[in-house]
Amino acid sequence: MSRKVIVLGEVRNGELRNISFEGIAAAKTVAEGGEVTAVLMGESVRGLAPQMIHYGADRAVIVEDPKLAAYTPDGFSQALLAVIDQVKPEAIIFGHTALGKDLSPKMASKLGAGLISDAVAIEAEGDNIIFTRPIYSGKAFEKKIITDGVLMASIRPNNIPPLEKDVSREGGIFAVSADINDLRTVVREVAEKAVQDVDLSEAKVIVSGGRGVKSAEGFKPLMELADVLGGAVGASRGACDAEYCDYSLQIGQTGKVVTPDLYIACGISGAIQHLAGMSNSKVVVAINKDPEANIFKVADYGIVGDLFEVVPMLVRELKALLIKA
Amino acid sequence: MNIYVLLKRTFDTEEKIVISGGEINSDGAEFIINPYDEYGVEEAIQIRDSQGGEVTVVSVGSGDAEKQLRTALAMGADKAVLINIEDDLEIGDEFTTAKILAEFLEDKEADLIFAGNVAIDGGSGQVGPRVADLLGIPYVTTITKIEIEGRDVNMIRDVEGSSETIEASLPLLVTAQQGLNEPRYPSLPGIMKAKKKPLEELEIDDLDLDEDDAAAKTKTIDIYLPRNKEGGRILEGEPQDQVKELINLLHSEAKVI
Ligand SMILES: Cc1cc2nc3c(=O)[nH]c(=O)nc-3n(C[C@H](O)[C@H](O)[C@H](O)COP(=O)(O)OP(=O)(O)OC[C@H]3O[C@@H](n4cnc5c(N)ncnc54)[C@H](O)[C@@H]3O)c2cc1C
Ligand SMILES: Cc1cc2nc3c(=O)[nH]c(=O)nc-3n(C[C@H](O)[C@H](O)[C@H](O)COP(=O)(O)OP(=O)(O)OC[C@H]3O[C@@H](n4cnc5c(N)ncnc54)[C@H](O)[C@@H]3O)c2cc1C
Numbered sequence: 001m002s003r004k005v006i007v008l009g010e011v012r013n014g015e016l017r018n019i020s021f022e023g024i025a026a027a028k029t030v031a032e033g034g035e036v037t038a039v040l041m042g043e044s045v046r047g048l049a050p051q052m053i054h055y056g057a058d059r060a061v062i063v064e065d066p067k068l069a070a071y072t073p074d075g076f077s078q079a080l081l082a083v084i085d086q087v088k089p090e091a092i093i094f095g096h097t098a099l100g101k102d103l104s105p106k107m108a109s110k111l112g113a114g115l116i117s118d119a120v121a122i123e124a125e126g127d128n129i130i131f132t133r134p135i136y137s138g139k140a141f142e143k144k145i146i147t148d149g150v151l152m153a154s155i156r157p158n159n160i161p162p163l164e165k166d167v168s169r170e171g172g173i174f175a176v177s178a179d180i181n182d183l184r185t186v187v188r189e190v191a192e193k194a195v196q197d198v199d200l201s202e203a204k205v206i207v208s209g210g211r212g213v214k215s216a217e218g219f220k221p222l223m224e225l226a227d228v229l230g231g232a233v234g235a236s237r238g239a240c241d242a243e244y245c246d247y248s249l250q251i252g253q254t255g256k257v258v259t260p261d262l263y264i265a266c267g268i269s270g271a272i273q274h275l276a277g278m279s280n281s282k283v284v285v286a287i288n289k290d291p292e293a294n295i296f297k298v299a300d301y302g303i304v305g306d307l308f309e310v311v312p313m314l315v316r317e318l319k320a321l322l323i324k325a
Numbered sequence: 326m327n328i329y330v331l332l333k334r335t336f337d338t339e340e341k342i343v344i345s346g347g348e349i350n351s352d353g354a355e356f357i358i359n360p361y362d363e364y365g366v367e368e369a370i371q372i373r374d375s376q377g378g379e380v381t382v383v384s385v386g387s388g389d390a391e392k393q394l395r396t397a398l399a400m401g402a403d404k405a406v407l408i409n410i411e412d413d414l415e416i417g418d419e420f421t422t423a424k425i426l427a428e429f430l431e432d433k434e435a436d437l438i439f440a441g442n443v444a445i446d447g448g449s450g451q452v453g454p455r456v457a458d459l460l461g462i463p464y465v466t467t468i469t470k471i472e473i474e475g476r477d478v479n480m481i482r483d484v485e486g487s488s489e490t491i492e493a494s495l496p497l498l499v500t501a502q503q504g505l506n507e508p509r510y511p512s513l514p515g516i517m518k519a520k521k522k523p524l525e526e527l528e529i530d531d532l533d534l535d536e537d538d539a540a541a542k543t544k545t546i547d548i549y550l551p552r553n554k555e556g557g558r559i560l561e562g563e564p565q566d567q568v569k570e571l572i573n574l575l576h577s578e579a580k581v582i
Binding site for chain 2 (some may be wrong): 070073074097098101102104105106108109110112113114115116117118130133134135136137138139140141142143144145146147148149184185186187188189190191192199200201205229246247248249250253254255261262272273276279280282283284285286291296297298299300301302303304305309310313314317318321
């Protein structure tokens with residue numbers, strides 16, 4: 001059953017986030033041969049639209065307005081409603097990112113539709129599209145279908161691989177104008193807290209520190225390791241509570257839920273709330289001086305030792321290899 | 326200030342999940358107030374204490390949720406409402422819950438509504454924004470700070486590591502993020518007082534809502550546990566050798582670097 005699908009692309013610092021391309025791959029599965037329209041909204045986004053087509057969208061719709069310079073639920077929902085009005089999609093795909101989490105329930109409510117949040121896998125089966133999503137913060141999974149109305153879902157970053165980029169792909173780029181007014185929330189200021197280049201939810205590699213890191217200073221070797229591996233730094237709540245790092249780095253049941261290819265836990269005991277946030281990572285490495293630590297139960301590879309000895313050694317070895325290669 | 330807090334009863338974070346007969350088995354499990362809703366209760370109490378007004382906590386669920394509502398009363402909330410759906414509704418989803426809450430809140434003239442940014446069991450994060458939309462009021466999600474002056478509200482919103490300063494005015498719905506405050510523990514006098522505070526129990530029939538209008542739009546067709554990881558491999562030898570072996574394994578066996 002083919003469906004007309006729209007997928008919302010996301011722009012950050014003037015570039016498309018990877019989730020945009022993952023969204024296109026998800027939209028393709030849902031579309032089952034139907035047309036996939038990528039939507040970009042912002043102050044100036046036209047230049048980014050061709051990339052959405054290179055990654056598999058059939059065409060792109062842009063909504064440009066100075067009032068869309070910063071995300072607000074009112075501004076973005078009005079713009080997206082204008083697009084929906086023209087395209088008349090049967091399905092809509094969002095990223096389960098800060099923006100998508102905030103906007104998708106409002107859109108679902110406006111359309112009187114069901115929404116499946118935080119999908120990690122999508123498959124077409126008969127007339128149904130089946131979405132898999134974690135529940136109980138990753139301690140279990142459920143498979144869900146939409147039974148009524150427009151099919152809406154938000155997908156978790158890093159789980160649905162994007163399609164191969166093909167710069168020879170072509171497709172139309174259309175502008176839709178929207179009347180955007182009466183913004184009831186106003187963004188006055190944005191302060192970048194994290195000085196990380198790689199976002200935790202999108203990182204392929206995460207080096208995470210716990211109370212065993214002992215101080216803010218102690219995170220330095222972990223940052224170096226993340227750096228050589230092109231990854232991001234995360235933390236346990238233990239480390240955040242002890243003020244070694246910011247809460248925005250917290251991974252777990254009341255923090256971020258992450259699924260990188262490689263998760264390196266340093267000085268983290270492996271409390272059940274922490275495991276909920278990371279145990280679905282593809283490969284887990286644990287470095288802990290306590291051989292009985294719970295974290296070893298979910299680790300593919302474990303090193304029993306002092307992280308202040310092991311982590312710098314890892315950095316040195318990896319650097320040496322990089323120079324050779 | 327007329328403040329409402331949406332409160333969900335949820336599994337304790339310490340609980341392991343067991344599935345029997347295709348459902349999550351809750352026998353013997355401990356339940357708590359969803360941690361993010363606890364931030365909402367705390368913040369609501371603080372705002373009431375400084376600005377006057379009333380805090381009402383409201384939960385949609387079964388009779389069991391009474392315990393969590395009493396805890397919120399013991400923390401300092403003034404009133405509790407339990408919308409007991411046990412006998413009326415068999416299936417429901419985020420839309421159903423939001424619809425019920427919005428129907429209840431419709432004529433309450435709430436100035437400020439707190440929800441959690443996500444429930445740690447269902448995990449959709451939909452209910453807050455959906456309720457705001459159904460009520461036709463604005464919302465701000467994942468806030469870590471809120472200040473109210475007259476009808477003006479200033480907030481800090483956590484957005485994947487950066488923070489936005491946001492302005493809005495009442496009436497408003499906000500969803501709480503970790504860092505908003507440190508929820509208090511109920512005190513002994515608080516617990517005693519809570520026993521006498523009003524806890525109203527409603528059913529769907531008490532709301533102006535046709536069950537069909539709240540019918541779920543999604544359906545769960547399967548629930549399962551993630552496959553168990555096989556016992557990991559603890560590396561041996563001198564630290565230097567372990568590090569070398571690890572890099573080797575990550576490269577050639579796991580193929581992640
Ligand atoms: C409602 C609730 C929600 C929670 N949510 C979360 C959450 O989202 N995320 C989360 O992480 N936690 C969460 N927690 C907290 C959780 O229960 C644990 O307290 C926390 O994860 C412990 O952090 P930790 O592993 O860093 O510290 P600890 O448990 O203290 O472990 C430190 C580890 O470091 C090791 N170590 C010490 N020194 C060294 C060294 N030099 N080299 C190597 N290893 C060393 C020790 O052997 C130990 O295993 C939550 C708790 C509650 C009640
Ligand atoms: C009749 C009925 C039957 C249901 N049957 C099932 C079932 O079989 N299996 C199942 O897994 N779920 C069931 N649910 C629950 C439903 O699917 C969602 O879990 C629920 O609507 C909330 O979604 P969430 O857990 O993702 O919460 P989120 O949207 O993540 O919650 C965010 C915030 O919304 C507020 N909130 C959420 N739920 C409530 C509530 N109940 N009361 C007050 N405030 C709330 C809280 O402030 C919470 O922090 C049923 C619901 C109803 C109404």
